[in-house]
Amino acid sequence: MRRWRWPGILRMRVRSLFHRSRVEQELEKELKFHLEEEIDEERGRGLSWEDARNAALRKLGGVAQIQEECRDMRKLNALESLGQDARYAARVLSKSPGFTAVVILTLALSIGATSAIVSVIEGVLLRPLPFRDAGQLVRVFTTNDAFPKFPINPNDFRDFRARLQSFESFAAYTHRDLQLAGIGAAVRLSGFSVTAGYFHVLGFKPAMGRDFDRADELPGKGQIAIISDKIWRTRLGGRRDALGQKIVLNGIPYFIVGVMPPGVQHPGNTYHAVAYGNTVDVWTPFTFSDPRDRGSHYLDGIARLRTGVTPGQAQGEMNAAMQQLAREHEGDRGWKVLVTPLRAEIVGRSRSILFVLLGAVALVLLLACVNTANLQLAKAMARQREMAVRAAVGAGRMRLIRQVLTESLLLAVMGAALGAILAVAGVKGLVALLPADFPRAGDIHVDALLFLFTLLIAVGTGVVFGMVPALQGSRADLRESLHESGRSATSSRQTLRLRNGLVISEVTLACVLLIGAGLMLRSFLNLLQTDPGFRPEQVLTASLSLPSVNYKDTKAIAQFGERLLATIRETPGLSAAGLGSDLPWTGWDDNAGGFHIQGETPPPHDDFGGRYHVAGPGFFRALGIPVVRGRAFDEHDTANGRKVLIINQAMAKFWQRGDALGGKLTFSDHPKEDDWMTVVGIVGDVKDTPKDAGARPAFWWPMSQSPFRFSDFSIAIRSNLDVKVMAERLRAVVRELDGNLAVADIRTMEQVANGSYSTSRFAFVLVGLFAGLALLLAAIGTYGVTAYSVNQRIHEFGVRMALGARPRDLAASVLANGMKLAVAGTALGVVLGLALSHLLGSLLYGVGAADPTVIGATALIAIVVAALACCVPAMRATHADPMAALRAD
Amino acid sequence: MSRPSDLIQGTLDLLILKTISTEPKHGWAIAKRIQHVSDEALQVTQGALYPALHRLEQQGWVSAKWRKTETGREAKFYQLTKAGAAQLEKELAQWERLSNGIGLVIRLA
Numbered sequence: 001m002r003r004w005r006w007p008g009i010l011r012m013r014v015r016s017l018f019h020r021s022r023v024e025q026e027l028e029k030e031l032k033f034h035l036e037e038e039i040d041e042e043r044g045r046g047l048s049w050e051d052a053r054n055a056a057l058r059k060l061g062g063v064a065q066i067q068e069e070c071r072d073m074r075k076l077n078a079l080e081s082l083g084q085d086a087r088y089a090a091r092v093l094s095k096s097p098g099f100t101a102v103v104i105l106t107l108a109l110s111i112g113a114t115s116a117i118v119s120v121i122e123g124v125l126l127r128p129l130p131f132r133d134a135g136q137l138v139r140v141f142t143t144n145d146a147f148p149k150f151p152i153n154p155n156d157f158r159d160f161r162a163r164l165q166s167f168e169s170f171a172a173y174t175h176r177d178l179q180l181a182g183i184g185a186a187v188r189l190s191g192f193s194v195t196a197g198y199f200h201v202l203g204f205k206p207a208m209g210r211d212f213d214r215a216d217e218l219p220g221k222g223q224i225a226i227i228s229d230k231i232w233r234t235r236l237g238g239r240r241d242a243l244g245q246k247i248v249l250n251g252i253p254y255f256i257v258g259v260m261p262p263g264v265q266h267p268g269n270t271y272h273a274v275a276y277g278n279t280v281d282v283w284t285p286f287t288f289s290d291p292r293d294r295g296s297h298y299l300d301g302i303a304r305l306r307t308g309v310t311p312g313q314a315q316g317e318m319n320a321a322m323q324q325l326a327r328e329h330e331g332d333r334g335w336k337v338l339v340t341p342l343r344a345e346i347v348g349r350s351r352s353i354l355f356v357l358l359g360a361v362a363l364v365l366l367l368a369c370v371n372t373a374n375l376q377l378a379k380a381m382a383r384q385r386e387m388a389v390r391a392a393v394g395a396g397r398m399r400l401i402r403q404v405l406t407e408s409l410l411l412a413v414m415g416a417a418l419g420a421i422l423a424v425a426g427v428k429g430l431v432a433l434l435p436a437d438f439p440r441a442g443d444i445h446v447d448a449l450l451f452l453f454t455l456l457i458a459v460g461t462g463v464v465f466g467m468v469p470a471l472q473g474s475r476a477d478l479r480e481s482l483h484e485s486g487r488s489a490t491s492s493r494q495t496l497r498l499r500n501g502l503v504i505s506e507v508t509l510a511c512v513l514l515i516g517a518g519l520m521l522r523s524f525l526n527l528l529q530t531d532p533g534f535r536p537e538q539v540l541t542a543s544l545s546l547p548s549v550n551y552k553d554t555k556a557i558a559q560f561g562e563r564l565l566a567t568i569r570e571t572p573g574l575s576a577a578g579l580g581s582d583l584p585w586t587g588w589d590d591n592a593g594g595f596h597i598q599g600e601t602p603p604p605h606d607d608f609g610g611r612y613h614v615a616g617p618g619f620f621r622a623l624g625i626p627v628v629r630g631r632a633f634d635e636h637d638t639a640n641g642r643k644v645l646i647i648n649q650a651m652a653k654f655w656q657r658g659d660a661l662g663g664k665l666t667f668s669d670h671p672k673e674d675d676w677m678t679v680v681g682i683v684g685d686v687k688d689t690p691k692d693a694g695a696r697p698a699f700w701w702p703m704s705q706s707p708f709r710f711s712d713f714s715i716a717i718r719s720n721l722d723v724k725v726m727a728e729r730l731r732a733v734v735r736e737l738d739g740n741l742a743v744a745d746i747r748t749m750e751q752v753a754n755g756s757y758s759t760s761r762f763a764f765v766l767v768g769l770f771a772g773l774a775l776l777l778a779a780i781g782t783y784g785v786t787a788y789s790v791n792q793r794i795h796e797f798g799v800r801m802a803l804g805a806r807p808r809d810l811a812a813s814v815l816a817n818g819m820k821l822a823v824a825g826t827a828l829g830v831v832l833g834l835a836l837s838h839l840l841g842s843l844l845y846g847v848g849a850a851d852p853t854v855i856g857a858t859a860l861i862a863i864v865v866a867a868l869a870c871c872v873p874a875m876r877a878t879h880a881d882p883m884a885a886l887r888a889d
Numbered sequence: 890m891s892r893p894s895d896l897i898q899g900t901l902d903l904l905i906l907k908t909i910s911t912e913p914k915h916g917w918a919i920a921k922r923i924q925h926v927s928d929e930a931l932q933v934t935q936g937a938l939y940p941a942l943h944r945l946e947q948q949g950w951v952s953a954k955w956r957k958t959e960t961g962r963e964a965k966f967y968q969l970t971k972a973g974a975a976q977l978e979k980e981l982a983q984w985e986r987l988s989n990g991i992g993l994v995i996r997l998a
Contacts, residue, residue: 026965027943030965033965061936066939
């Protein structure tokens with residue numbers, strides 16, 4: 001039945017569309033016929049023609065309305081009037097450019113901000129990791145109370161690999177940078193030493209050559225390497241015969257057995273961390289050299305779960321295996337295993353900040369919608385008369401609603417277009433502002449999906465805020481509006497109440513954001529005010545790696561260090577320089593446990609442990625780490641001299657009975673006189689990151705006495721020279737000493753420190769921007785409502801002036817009205833803010849979620865801004881003209 | 890005079906379709922017929938009638954032709970299409986169900 005109806009309908013529609021004038025004429029004719037029949041009937045009752053016609057016309061009602069409604073019934077209107085509506089809307093909007101600009105701008109800002117944040121979240125949290133079936137990948141750690149997330153011991157790894165059923169494959173890797181010399185300038189390659197199956201776990205295959213296998217894990221098999229696509233292209237010219245070629249790494253020839261394809265990503269690691277991403281240049285096989293060692297933990301574990309196995313089940317199985325190992329080996333006692341999904345490991349830390357930002361941006365968007373609705377409503381009220389006129393000349397109710405909706409949509413689309421531009425710029429800005437170690441930053445970019453999202457928000461917003469004024473506007477009562485020339489205050493009381501509600505909610509939302517921003521600001525300031533424990537100003541740092549071929553032992557390394565420092569210290573303007581194993585706040589996490597302290601016993605169920613470092617003369621002075629008691633290392637601490645140590649204040653607390661300074665310590669269970677090391681100095685604590693509650697116990701061996709070979713060094717140089725000049729000087733000195741050494745990671749200590757603050761700064765700057773935007777929107781909203789109500793009452797103010805009211809009183813009453821809304825909104829906002837602020841959780845530092853200063857400041861700012869927003873309309877009230885008011889009545 | 894909103898829209902459609910089911914009629918005649926048959930209880934205003942007729946026409950339930958009336962005036966005559974007849978059946982059945990239901994509630998509840 002449906003089918004054969006359609007041709008007829010189609011004909012009707014086409015007729016309506018293309019023969020419009022004929023259709024209109026027919027309608028007119030039809031109605032005229034009706035009128036004539038009506039007149040005939042009236043005349044049949046004995047009325048004169050004139051009277052009959054009047055009666056008939058009365059009965060017929062508004063001919064124009066009937067015509068318009070008939071037009072509405074013919075669906076062609078949907079098409080035809082859309083263009084009309086759009087043209088009309090554009091005309092209306094261009095007539096009040098101020099209103100239009102404000103609405104478009106607020107929409108663009110909020111849509112742009114939302115899209116930018118959402119694309120960051122999409123890139124970091126939602127986009128799949130670039131590994132095969134990344135959901136099955138887990139990271140494996142060992143854990144105990146002191147070290148909740150610790151690397152794995154190589155021999156434990158091998159036992160796990162042999163015994164476990166939960167994993168489809170299991171591999172381990174550890175950071176091992178290598179110095180490439182002989183092809184171009186010497187350069188430090190970011191490298192990893194990996195077990196067999198590492199690439200298989202991640203789902204990568206070499207583009208050329210082969211992967212490592214178990215045979216490569218045996219020591220003494222010769223030196224082989226797999227290189228990245230980048231190194232293959234940049235250093236080996238992308239030659240097909242690169243396989244089997246020799247390259248010199250750390251002074252030793254390595255055979256290239258494989259070249260990886262582009263897009264091989266590093267899954268991130270914890271021990272001497274290298275950021276997730278396209279960050280690794282070279283892989284070498286991990287060799288198991290010491291089968292008895294169960295104490296050193298330095299392998300990062302990664303595994304692929306068998307289908308259907310959860311991380312929890314795998315962890316259960318591993319812990320059972322760990323217990324078994326603890327029965328077999330003393331060194332494995334006290335450890336458990338931790339299995340976490342790779343995704344959680346990569347994005348875990350940034351999740352909270354992203355969700356806070358998303359929340360903030362949602363509030364801003366909501367605020368923008370409320371604000372636009374508010375402005376539209378004000379406009380709708382001002383246009384009530386226009387609407388009434390249009391209704392009187394025959395515009396249908398649907399038509400009026402559609403008109404207002406079209407205007408809203410037009411605004412929304414323009415806002416969205418501008419917002420998309422802002423989003424692209426915003427994403428660029430956000431990525432630039434991101435903390436240095438932010439995961440997956442390289443995966444963030446604006447894409448088509450984001451643009452769709454922007455558009456969706458824009459259109460949704462348009463419909464939402466267009467609805468309220470449309471319903472309000474279309475309800476306009478014809479007669480009332482026409483008769484009372486639009487100055488009736490009573491008819492709009494309901495609308496005013498709605499608008500007051502909108503203003504209150506705007507102030508509320510702004511307050512919530514202000515409280516969030518205030519808490520972030522205080523956290524950031526607290527962080528900046530925290531004493532870092534070192535002085536980062538005017539310190540240049542770099543790292544050096546001494547290959548074991550040319551620098552066989554500690555002595556050779558110490559000699560190089562002495563020569564380097566002796567030359568560099570001749571630089572004019574230099575005040576201190578020193579070498580050390582690591583720099584503060586760079587994630588150093590090398591720990592030694594089980595030592596003995598003369599005259600002290602460790603706490604029950606625990607042993608002494610601390611983080612170990614190496615330092616040379618001048619190192620503490622260059623970094624500005626104070627020597628609290630005793631002395632720093634100097635030239636007299638030689639390899640053959642008395643064995644000495646420097647400890648930090650946290651470590652000094654181990655000495656409960658005796659004095660830490662001059663105390664003795666050994667790693668030997670059966671120490672000879674020579675095995676004891678004497679504490680000669682105590683230095684100030686430096687925490688691992690500025691947010692940490694305290695520093696871990698730590699000690700330093702002098703470079704000349706370090707018990708094992710440290711080949712990677714950091715150099716710290718304090719000088720008043722320009723950074724670039726100093727860096728060039730350092731490079732020149734190193735080149736002069738050994739042309740095969742690369743000077744890597746050149747940066748100032750301030751850059752290192754800033755990197756550690758960047759998460760807090762990022763959070764504060766963004767939430768602060770949102771709060772500022774929110775405040776601006778709320779101010780616009782408050783201004784809009786107040787200005788509107790003053791306009792409505794300008795006649796009343798004139799009358800009151802004529803009756804002797806002083807301008808001051810009028811201004812005060814306007815101001816008081818606005819303030820009532822502001823105070824209500826602020827009170828609500830503070831309550832809501834208090835309820836929500838604990839969600840900020842880990843982003844806060846040194847400030848409670850209910851901080852009275854922040855709340856006080858928020859309330860003050862909100863109320864002052866609202867008062868300012870009310871001032872202009874209040875001033876206008878004082879200019880009400882009493883004469884005009886009287887003449888009008 | 891009953892206002893268009895007093896008559897449920899679907900009901901007006903039903904009345905129009907029923908009225909022209911026997912023979913084609915023009916708008917004036919349809920209004921008069923409904924008024925007359927309902928014993929003056931139902932009054933259809935032009936404001937409701939003509940939009941309804943145009944809607945029915947657009948939906949393909951009625952078709953229209955211009956013809957001369959007995960008084961010699963040109964008028965637009967509406968007649969039921971096949972689809973309109975089917976629609977009338979459907980609406981009648983629906984109305985029966987509805988009025989039966991209402992009757993039962995009024996008598997028994």
